[in-house]
Amino acid sequence: MCTRIFWNDNDVAKVTSRCMDWAVDDEPQLWFMPRGTERTGGTQAGAAAWRSTYSSVATSMWGVGSSDGMNEKGLAAHALFLYGVQPPTDTGRGTVTIALWVQYVLDNFSTVAEVIAHIDEIELLAPPIRGQYVGAHLALEDPSGDSAIIEPVNGEMVVHHGREFTVMANSPTYDEQLTNLARFAPFGGDLRPPGDITSDDRFVRASYFRHYLPEPASTAEAVAGVFGLSQNVAVPIGAPYDDGGVYPTWWHTVSDVTHLTYYFWSTRSPSAIWVDLAALADGTEVLALDPRDGALVGNVTDALRADSLVY
Numbered sequence: 001m002c003t004r005i006f007w008n009d010n011d012v013a014k015v016t017s018r019c020m021d022w023a024v025d026d027e028p029q030l031w032f033m034p035r036g037t038e039r040t041g042g043t044q045a046g047a048a049a050w051r052s053t054y055s056s057v058a059t060s061m062w063g064v065g066s067s068d069g070m071n072e073k074g075l076a077a078h079a080l081f082l083y084g085v086q087p088p089t090d091t092g093r094g095t096v097t098i099a100l101w102v103q104y105v106l107d108n109f110s111t112v113a114e115v116i117a118h119i120d121e122i123e124l125l126a127p128p129i130r131g132q133y134v135g136a137h138l139a140l141e142d143p144s145g146d147s148a149i150i151e152p153v154n155g156e157m158v159v160h161h162g163r164e165f166t167v168m169a170n171s172p173t174y175d176e177q178l179t180n181l182a183r184f185a186p187f188g189g190d191l192r193p194p195g196d197i198t199s200d201d202r203f204v205r206a207s208y209f210r211h212y213l214p215e216p217a218s219t220a221e222a223v224a225g226v227f228g229l230s231q232n233v234a235v236p237i238g239a240p241y242d243d244g245g246v247y248p249t250w251w252h253t254v255s256d257v258t259h260l261t262y263y264f265w266s267t268r269s270p271s272a273i274w275v276d277l278a279a280l281a282d283g284t285e286v287l288a289l290d291p292r293d294g295a296l297v298g299n300v301t302d303a304l305r306a307d308s309l310v311y
Helices: 098-108 112-117 174-181 199-211 219-232
Strands: 002-007 015-021 030-033 038-040 049-051 056-060 066-071 076-081 095-097 123-125 136-141 147-153 156-161 249-256 261-266 273-276 287-289
Touching (some): 002 076, 002 136, 002 219, 015 066, 015 076, 015 136, 015 219, 038 098, 049 098, 056 098, 098 123, 098 136, 112 136, 112 147, 112 156, 156 174, 199 219, 219 249, 219 261
Parallel strands (some): 095 123
Antiparallel strands (some): 015 249, 030 056, 030 287, 056 066, 076 136, 136 147, 261 273
């Protein structure tokens, strides 16, 4: 359904691509959120409340939360679908819905290590969205090249923390994905990369081609490199899974956490766009943009307009 790929071992830029695969359009919006934004972890009783420490740019999903984004310190976060999410419950801590997990992280933390150090300060909830169960695990990265995968599984927050954790897809759990990857070359086995659209196959294929990326000569080449990997694991419109479900790729993003540039490409548009977060970081207004507008191309930082925050 979605895939995240972090290229953190080149000398030009630490960049991450991510694609969004879903049954229907998630109606994305690009948001700039200034420091000092007041926010809560949902409408439920006992929701956590906070004021954002860092400004950020994020992609929203159905206007109920952020599914992807990056803050002014270069910390980026990506929520991807995961079946069977079971976070710790009845902790007595303030609660945050999974739809707001990404934004909570971007608002409050500056590095991957800092997120991990404070992982138990909230209780995560997975209520239905538009009547549908939406579980998720979280991928994180920062300008140092650090990375982490966080999964709420069996009542625990399972963390894989380290520069080596550069690829994430969907179910099964990350431990199982790594076990499967070890069957393939050059990761311990001798199998060649598979070509299906399943999560397991996308995980292996993304890992395989990421392993062979040549050193980029420029930031543009680094960004294009991970965009290419994301497209390699994208799901074409109409392609069915084994269960008959169709979850095409609606958009791709790239987070350049070195230069604080956030890219978005709608698969319904011929052109990628990008936002210069460094230029916006000191802003005081919430800004928004519909990134699916086919007339948009290139740097759209100045095209964002003041708006009221919807979540």
